[in-house]
Amino acid sequence: MLFHTYPFIIFLAIVLPLFYLLRKTKLWLPFLLASSYVFYGMLNPWFLLLVLYITLLNYAIGIVMSRLPFDPEPGAPFYRKQIFWLWLGVFADIWPLAFFKYARFFNENLNAVFGWVHIPFRLPDPSVIMPFGIPYLLPAGISFFTFQALSYLxxxxxxKIERERNLLRFANFVCFFPNVLMGPIERAGHMLPQFERPAAFRLKNFTDGLSLFLIGLFKKLALASYLQIFVDRVYDNPGDCGAPELILATIAFGWQIYFDFSGYSDMARGVARLFGFNLVLNFNNPYLATGIGDFWRRWHMSFSRWILDYIFMPLQLMWRNWPSWGTAAALVVTFLFSGVWHVAGVFWTYIVWGLLHGFGLAATNQLERSKYYRKNVPTWIKRAGTFAFVSFAWIFFRAHTIDDALLIVKRIFIAPWSNPHIAGLIIAIIILAWIYQILHETRWRETLARTSWAWSAALAVLLVVILCFSSSGSGAFIYLQF
Amino acid sequence: MTPMERLEKVFRVVFDDDEIALRPEMTANDVDGWDSLSHTNLILSVEKEFGIKFNQRELLTFKNVGDLLRSIESKL
Structure with a gap:
């Protein structure tokens, strides 16, 4: 069930009033969990087993780890045991994700190697070992609830946190319907306390939640879907397009994925707010970033903070005696992980995308932090440079193959500029979005925030008009495949 | 000099700001330029100043200046 579809509206219309009716009883938390399981199970009931597995596994390891008193000193009595249980938990959490995401790719490549060296043995396709005819498909949300459970461990x-004693609360943390499918990736320290008691009934939660939801819906249905039509046309046949179209389609894709994913995140935060819950901010005007490091502090923030805390920081601290190279190596490895995680269908394009960001960060992190860069380089130059780099990397993220991506890069420089087929509305949308974000970072921010209710009402009306006159399908979200 | 004063000196050098006045409850949000990237420089400078070594897990558990200071004092 996706937020921008009718079944979800019906789901919400049933669950929301019942939630508030049950708010003063002990049933509110079981009801919330049941609602989340219905929401998740509608996609594929079998994958609920996976949610239960992750929930019980991490709850149990939490019990064991909390029995070993915390002491970070290496000589402490339970030091080795704690490390053992942590790694056991990490592996037990990750194998389903790794299996569903990479097993087929791994087998195909290994079989190719067997073929080269004339070994007659072939690994079977992972789908043959699936029991009960469960399809070999990536379970929706698996990355997000796995990452969330890992952060708990x-x-x-x-x-940093205490063990959660209440299984019901913990189960809600692992599978909370507003963020189970595509984040924001929450932390136990922020989310678990919110399941302790239902938030007080406040009208402001409704107005804020509804306006966030409507803004997200507009971003997804009106903006991302419209940009997608143009982007798909160009990226499906890059050889037929001239340089201006390729450049515009690349810029448009940057905005499409922003509207798609930040629109989803807005809806998730809006839905959670309707129930009185706060989810973390996932996007903060990323295309106003003044450096690649700054971009990652503004783009998919719950994920970038996750890889920063759990991959980058440990690596960087481990390699700290090797100062500048250690940090650079940690950045490259961290973003290689990000690339590997984004892999969906094709492999190498996402790896190149991750490595571009990793090497880009490694090369610029000293510069970005220097006083000269911060104080003397005009902001618009920093923004334009960062956007150009990010857009260049998006080419690899969006292209169907590495060959396509390289062809696009080449054609941007050599293809003719004559007779461009440029859609004026696409350019208008992109310029308006930029102006809105720039205003958002000035003293107008307050005004924009205060009038968000009016904005979202206006957008909702506009949305209805657009939907009445358009026949284009809205499609799934880009991040559902990860 | 107390460990706190020596730590403050390290902070002022690392973050290039002579105005920094450390308090135990301070976190990275309170010091301009203290982020994950500058954090290693800070840790290296602290280790050098006090002639101590932290282990990786300890480093990941520090929540604020007070935690860091307690760990330093326990190693002196």
């Missing part, structure tokens, strides 16, 4: 190991 690691934070517990680091003594």
């Amino acid at each position: 690691i934070d517990l190991y680091l003594g």
Whole structure:
């Protein structure tokens, strides 16, 4: 069930009033969990087993780890045991994700190697070992609830949080319908306290939640879907397009994925707010970033903070005696992981995308932090440079193959500029979005925030008009495939 | 000099700001330029200044200046 579809509206219309009716009873938390399981199970009931597995696994390891008193000193009595249980938990959490995401790719490549060296043995396709005819498909949301469960274990190991004693609360944390499919990736320290008691009934939660939802819906249905039509046309046949179209389609894709994913995140936060819950901000005007590092502090923030805390920081601290190279290596490895995680269908395009960001960060992090860069380089130059780099990397993210991506890069420089087929409305949307974000970072921010209710009402009306006159399908979200 | 004063000196050098006045409850949000990238420089400078070594897990558990200071004091 996706937020921008009718079944979800019906789901919400049933669940929301019941939630508030049950708010003063002990049933509110079981009801919330049941609603989340219905929401998740509608996609594929079998994959609920996976949610239950992750929930019970991490709850159980939490019990074991909390029995070993926390002490970060290497000589402490339970030090080795804690490390053992942490790694056991990490592997037990990750194998389903790794299996569903990479098993087929791994087998195909290994079989190709067997073929080259004339070994007659072939690994079967992973789908043959699936029991009960469950399809070999990536379970929706698996990355997001796995990452969330991992953050619980690691934070517990680091003594940052207490163990959650209440299984019901923990189950809600692992599978909370507003963010189970595509994030934002929450932390136990932020989310678990919110399941302790239902938030007080406030009208402001409704107005804020509804306006966030409507803004997200507009971003997805009106903006992302419209840009997608143009982007798909150009990226499906890059050899037939001239340089201006390729450049515009690349810029348009940057905005399409922003509207798609930040629109989804807005809807997730809006839905959660209707129930009185706060989910973390996932996007903060990313295309106003003044450096690649700044971009990652503004883009998919819950994920970038996750890889920063759990991959980059440990690596960087481990390699700290090797100062500048250690940081660079940690950045490259971290973003290689990001690339590997984004892999969907094709492999190498996402790896190149991740490595571009990793090497880009490694090369510029000293510059970005220097006083000269921060104080003397005009902001618009920094923004334009960052956007150009990010857009260049998006070419690899969006292209169907590496060959396509290289062809696009080549044609941007050599293809003719004559007779361009440029859609004026696409350019208008992109310019308006930029102006809105720039205003958002000035003293107008307050005004924009205060009038968000009016904005979203206006957008909702516009949305209805657009939907009445358009026949284009809205499609699934880009991040559902990860 | 107390460990706190020595730590403050390290902070002022690392973040190039002579105005920094450390308090135990301070976090990375309170010091301009203290982010994950500058954090290693800070840790290296602290290790050098006090002649101590932190282990990786300890480093990941520090929540604020007070935690860092307690760990330093326990190693002196």
